[in-house]
Amino acid sequence: MNHDELFVKMALSAWNTHIQRMNKFLEDFSDEQLYTEVAPGKNRIIYLLGHLIAVHDNMLKLFSIGDRLYAHLDEIFLNSPDKATTTFADADKLRSYWKKLNDILSVKFNQMSTSDWFAKHAAISAEDFAKEPERNKLNVLINRTNHLAYHLGQLQLVKKS
Amino acid sequence: MNHDELFVKMALSAWNTHIQRMNKFLEDFSDEQLYTEVAPGKNRIIYLLGHLIAVHDNMLKLFSIGDRLYAHLDEIFLNSPDKATTTFADADKLRSYWKKLNDILSVKFNQMSTSDWFAKHAAISAEDFAKEPERNKLNVLINRTNHLAYHLGQLQLVKKS
Numbered sequence: 372m373n374h375d376e377l378f379v380k381m382a383l384s385a386w387n388t389h390i391q392r393m394n395k396f397l398e399d400f401s402d403e404q405l406y407t408e409v410a411p412g413k414n415r416i417i418y419l420l421g422h423l424i425a426v427h428d429n430m431l432k433l434f435s436i437g438d439r440l441y442a443h444l445d446e447i448f449l450n451s452p453d454k455a456t457t458t459f460a461d462a463d464k465l466r467s468y469w470k471k472l473n474d475i476l477s478v479k480f481n482q483m484s485t486s487d488w489f490a491k492h493a494a495i496s497a498e499d500f501a502k503e504p505e506r507n508k509l510n511v512l513i514n515r516t517n518h519l520a521y522h523l524g525q526l527q528l529v530k531k532s
Numbered sequence: 533m534n535h536d537e538l539f540v541k542m543a544l545s546a547w548n549t550h551i552q553r554m555n556k557f558l559e560d561f562s563d564e565q566l567y568t569e570v571a572p573g574k575n576r577i578i579y580l581l582g583h584l585i586a587v588h589d590n591m592l593k594l595f596s597i598g599d600r601l602y603a604h605l606d607e608i609f610l611n612s613p614d615k616a617t618t619t620f621a622d623a624d625k626l627r628s629y630w631k632k633l634n635d636i637l638s639v640k641f642n643q644m645s646t647s648d649w650f651a652k653h654a655a656i657s658a659e660d661f662a663k664e665p666e667r668n669k670l671n672v673l674i675n676r677t678n679h680l681a682y683h684l685g686q687l688q689l690v691k692k693s
Contacts, residue, residue, distance in 0.1 A: 374650060375535050377650070377666055378535075378539045380666050381670065381671045384666065411571070411572065505542050517550065517681040518681070520678040520682040521681040523682060523685070524681070524685035525686060528570070
């Protein structure tokens with residue numbers, strides 16, 4: 372395995388580990404419990420779930436691997452804070468979105484070649500990318516993993532232990 | 533810049549971004565405020581600071597780039613939960629440890645060659661590394677960045693906004 376393949380493997384492994392942690396977290400909570408705030412006055416679990424779906428759904432477009440599935444979530448979960456609007460609050464629906472999106476991303480990610488991962492993402496111009504080749508798809512994946520870890524840290528606070 | 537150099541740059545950039553976020557966080561809090569819990573009954577900021585120092589200090593040994601500076605923190609901040617012992621609680625001292633450690637890690641990381649980053653870390657045998665070459669120093673850096681992001685997510689909850 373060359374270094375390129377190795378690095379993609381490392382970045383994907385970190386991503387998958389964190390997705391699995393989120394899956395495990397969701398299994399441990401009932402739909403009703405998803406309306407709990409992670410700390411008094413802070414975001415509810417359901418909001419963070421919607422927020423993560425919206426952010427990850429954007430990767431389909433950013434990586435040019437498919438059309439967005441849940442763009443209608445952006446207004447509620449990206450552009451508005453929790454409890455700002457009559458929040459879309461169907462826990463069951465969000466759970467199924469989360470699962471479907473992960474299934475699709477997993478298939479698409481596995482189809483991407485090493486050179487795909489080092490290619491520019493859709494939100495940077497060819498000119499800028501020529502100057503900053505580190506702004507590739509793999510870098511987005513690394514950043515999204517850190518973003519997911521950040522929110523998992525918050526979700527962990529709701530747990531009993 | 534070849535792909536190897538690019539990975540290292542990407543991974544170091546994510547690390548540095550999160551260290552800077554932690555620095556910014558610490559600037560915004562007085563020593564007294566560091567004794568606040570991130571949520572009711574949860575870890576205090578001071579504990580998370582000590583925990584991050586202990587985890588990052590271990591990287592010196594793990595990367596074979598120096599002797600540990602603050603191994604005495606492990607007992608309190610790695611092996612024990614917050615408030616379990618008469619906690620080492622000198623905020624000023626922990627701030628200076630955090631700064632000194634980051635200064636040293638920054639210098640050492642910048643001195644490491646690309647092949648150093650892809651080499652095995654100190655906690656894996658040559659035999660295991662031959663089978664799992666992804667268990668290299670760069671992978672540790674990626675994992676530690678996710679770990680830092682995880683705790684930054686918790687610390688963010690203490691902020692007013």
